[in-house]
Amino acid sequence: MTSTPAPKTKPQARSIRQTMSDLHTWSGLLVGWLLYAMFLTGTVSYFKDELSQWMRPEVPHRQSLPDPAVVAQHVGDQLVTLAAGSPQWSIYLPTERNPVAGVFWRNPPAPKGALKADASTPRRTFEEATFDSSTGRTLQARETLGGDFFYRFHFQFHPLPVLWGRWLAGFCAMFMLVAIVSGVITHKKIFIDFFTFRWGKGQRSWLDAHNALSVFGLPFHLMITYTGLVTLMAMYMPWGAQTALKTPMDRAQLSAQLSAFPPPGKATGEKVPLAPIAPMVREAQARWGASDVGRVSVTHAGDAAARVAVTRGESTRVSMSPQYLLFDGTTGKLIDVHDGVGPAAETRGVMYALHLGRFSDLHLRWLYFLVSLGGTAMVGSGLVMWTVKRRTKLPDPTRPHFGFHVVERLNIAAIGGLSIAMTAFLWGNRLIPADALRRSVTEVDVFYWAWAATLLYALVRPAKRAWVELLWFGAAVLALLPVLNAVTTSRGLWHSLTTGDWVYAGVDLMLWAFAALHAWLAIRTARHKPKAKPARVMAPVRTTASAPINAPINASLNEDRA
Numbered sequence: 001m002t003s004t005p006a007p008k009t010k011p012q013a014r015s016i017r018q019t020m021s022d023l024h025t026w027s028g029l030l031v032g033w034l035l036y037a038m039f040l041t042g043t044v045s046y047f048k049d050e051l052s053q054w055m056r057p058e059v060p061h062r063q064s065l066p067d068p069a070v071v072a073q074h075v076g077d078q079l080v081t082l083a084a085g086s087p088q089w090s091i092y093l094p095t096e097r098n099p100v101a102g103v104f105w106r107n108p109p110a111p112k113g114a115l116k117a118d119a120s121t122p123r124r125t126f127e128e129a130t131f132d133s134s135t136g137r138t139l140q141a142r143e144t145l146g147g148d149f150f151y152r153f154h155f156q157f158h159p160l161p162v163l164w165g166r167w168l169a170g171f172c173a174m175f176m177l178v179a180i181v182s183g184v185i186t187h188k189k190i191f192i193d194f195f196t197f198r199w200g201k202g203q204r205s206w207l208d209a210h211n212a213l214s215v216f217g218l219p220f221h222l223m224i225t226y227t228g229l230v231t232l233m234a235m236y237m238p239w240g241a242q243t244a245l246k247t248p249m250d251r252a253q254l255s256a257q258l259s260a261f262p263p264p265g266k267a268t269g270e271k272v273p274l275a276p277i278a279p280m281v282r283e284a285q286a287r288w289g290a291s292d293v294g295r296v297s298v299t300h301a302g303d304a305a306a307r308v309a310v311t312r313g314e315s316t317r318v319s320m321s322p323q324y325l326l327f328d329g330t331t332g333k334l335i336d337v338h339d340g341v342g343p344a345a346e347t348r349g350v351m352y353a354l355h356l357g358r359f360s361d362l363h364l365r366w367l368y369f370l371v372s373l374g375g376t377a378m379v380g381s382g383l384v385m386w387t388v389k390r391r392t393k394l395p396d397p398t399r400p401h402f403g404f405h406v407v408e409r410l411n412i413a414a415i416g417g418l419s420i421a422m423t424a425f426l427w428g429n430r431l432i433p434a435d436a437l438r439r440s441v442t443e444v445d446v447f448y449w450a451w452a453a454t455l456l457y458a459l460v461r462p463a464k465r466a467w468v469e470l471l472w473f474g475a476a477v478l479a480l481l482p483v484l485n486a487v488t489t490s491r492g493l494w495h496s497l498t499t500g501d502w503v504y505a506g507v508d509l510m511l512w513a514f515a516a517l518h519a520w521l522a523i524r525t526a527r528h529k530p531k532a533k534p535a536r537v538m539a540p541v542r543t544t545a546s547a548p549i550n551a552p553i554n555a556s557l558n559e560d561r562a
Contacts, residue, residue, distance in 0.1 A: 008366075017186050017325040024182035028382050029407070034157075035416035036379045038172060040418060042154040042224075043372040046357055046365055048147030049097040055429045057489040058141040059130070061501045062099040065291075066133055069281035072296045074136025075101050076277045080301060083127070088264055090297040094133040095315070101131040124546045142434040144443060149425065159444060163235075166345045170236050176225045183214060213378040217371040224372070227354070227355035230348060257345040262309050262326055262338075264299035274305045275332035283334065284310040284325050292316050298329060306330055321349030380415045387411060409458045409466075416470035417454025419518065423477045423511075424450035430481075430488045464525070471522035478515035482508035 027036075044051065053059065060514050080107075083089045089105030092098075106126050121284070128188050129137045136324065145152070152158035156165030214221070234241060245251045276529035277296060294313035300306045306329025314320060326336040343348065353359055357368045387408050394400055400408070432439055456465045486492025497503035 011296050012354045017188065020185040022256055024179055024186050025386065027175045027182065028179040028379070029386055032375075032379060032383045033410050034168070034172045035176055036376065036383065036414050037418055038154055038169065039372065039376040041150040041378055041422070043369060044422070045147065045154055046369045046372065047480070048151050049095075050147070050503045050507065051150070052146030052148065053098070053503045054143050054485075055146045055426070056130075056141040057491055058434075059100055059139060059487075060132075061491075061499060061504075062094075062133065063500070065094050065099060065141075067098065068291070068293050069285065070279040071101055071131075071133050071136065072281045073276060073278040075103060075131045076274070076296070076298070077514060078131070078138070079103065079105065079298075080274060082129070084302070087303070088268070088297065088299045089301070090189060090295055092295050093293055095291075095313070099133055101133050101136075103129045103131060104153070132308070142331040142429075143439040144429055145440050147548040149444060155232075166232055166235060170232055171226055173228050177222075177229070180218075180222055180225060181488070182423070184218070185401050213374050213381060217378070220371045221375050221378070224355060224375070227351040230351045231355055233348070240288045254342070254345065256444075257321070257341040258348070259322065261297055261301070262324070265305055267300045267303045268305045270304040271302060272330045274298070274301045274306055274329055275308075275327075277308060279332055280308055280310055280325070280327045282476075287325070288312050288323075289316065297324075301329065304330060306481075307335075310334075314353065318353050318359050319346065319349040320352040320356070320358075321346050342499070354544070373477045382405075383411045383415065405444060412458035412470065413451070413455035414465065416467060416474060417451050419474045419514070420454055420470065420477060421447050421451035423474065423481060424489060426481055427477065427484065429482050463493070464528075468522050468526045471518050471525060475515045475518035475522060478511050478518060481511050 023123045031140075071093055072091055079086075079089050079091075081275055085108035087108065089103065092102040092104075094101055106124060130141055131137065134141050145158075145560060149158060155169045156162055156166055158165065160168070207285040207325045229236065241251070241254065245254060281293055281296065292313045292315070293310060296532045297309045297311065298306065299309075308327040310327070312323040321341045323339045325334060326338065327333060340346075360368060387404065390404060391400070394404065425443055425447040428443045432442055434448075436442065454470055457470065461469065482493055485504075486494075491501065491504050493505060493508045496502070496508070
């Protein structure tokens, strides 16, 4: 008797969830390391002003802030001489989060035919300085990017060229948006899984953690990703504006709505002293509130064409659309009130504000920080889950293929190494001499060299040992940084607590909290024991007409397996 061949079964079509699962996996993996860095540095950026204070210990602690109008007048008097001939300068007035006055001014253009003193050194087009808000005098603080470094890295990967960095950040953000949408479609029981966590179950635990972190901050993650793309939409997709705004006048009008700096115009060459700035600031305070003035910008100071723009702050409104009062710089007379923009510019301003969170008070900023930190953990757990899931399917887990090896090592450097690099940046702030040349550039170099060292370490050590050792090293450098701060400055933790300097105390305490988190992760990783791969069970031999003949053989095989 001959057996009849089994009928060929048609391959089952893949469901939409299976397709979305692959899309979710690969869209998250391909740029996951950059997304993790963007999330973590963006999370820290919600407290960039406080971190900048901590990185400038020479700036004295202020219990209260002076009148912004008085500060603007004192600093303006200094800039009339310091920035003489400048076509534009701006004073960023002190706030509760930033107690100093930051100043930016453009250098006057070089006279035609003038020779440079040093041809090897490019001429600076602008200058910056920091002024004491109480005295109006220049502060001799160490040169540093402070928390602005993490902010710039977050959306343009500083020090890459600005255009390249922003395009790269937008590319990653688009992948993140695809991963979020496909992840929602993939997980049929996503909200049920949010309340389910199985501890110590290996791959299942990583998936539970990933699902819980994703659902917990899903509205925030969707908002922060989409609004991040919207903030740079004019660069990523300029064709809509080019189609809608056909005339140069329309484009100039939109540009004026988006810019907080009024066009400077042309200088007349007629020397006229600048009118007092304080009355202009007080007029803006009467309109917006005593503490709601953010910046004073002056164009062509000392010229008959001088203009003064007093710009509203951002802490009391959920919009970044510019609002300012424009004054005649020679008479102090109000010329124009710019307190509204068109619907498109206002929509962008609201989304920009939602992304940056500068309108938030301390409690809401902490909520932003914690949910964003959960998003960082979501990306990190997804990267780790990829390796955990595929390790069990390897023929020999001790000898993974090249692609798996690369992903695993990049995970170690991106997750464990980034914390060390960010902490090394803060260590460099305390150890590099305060008067060193190109000091801020050296701090950034320390960050990248430390990060590169962690990647090299991950490549030469076994994976588990590299994870544990880098996590322990991260815990050590985080825990010792407050000690270094107490040794190198007069503003250690005890001094900060007794004087009510909560910025310095808060940074030190958060460093210890992150050190404890890294130590806990190191202990959990060291104790983890991967489950042994279960032996494959041979399927019983399928028969048709010959089944009675082969039945004794099949029974014998089944007994041997038992």
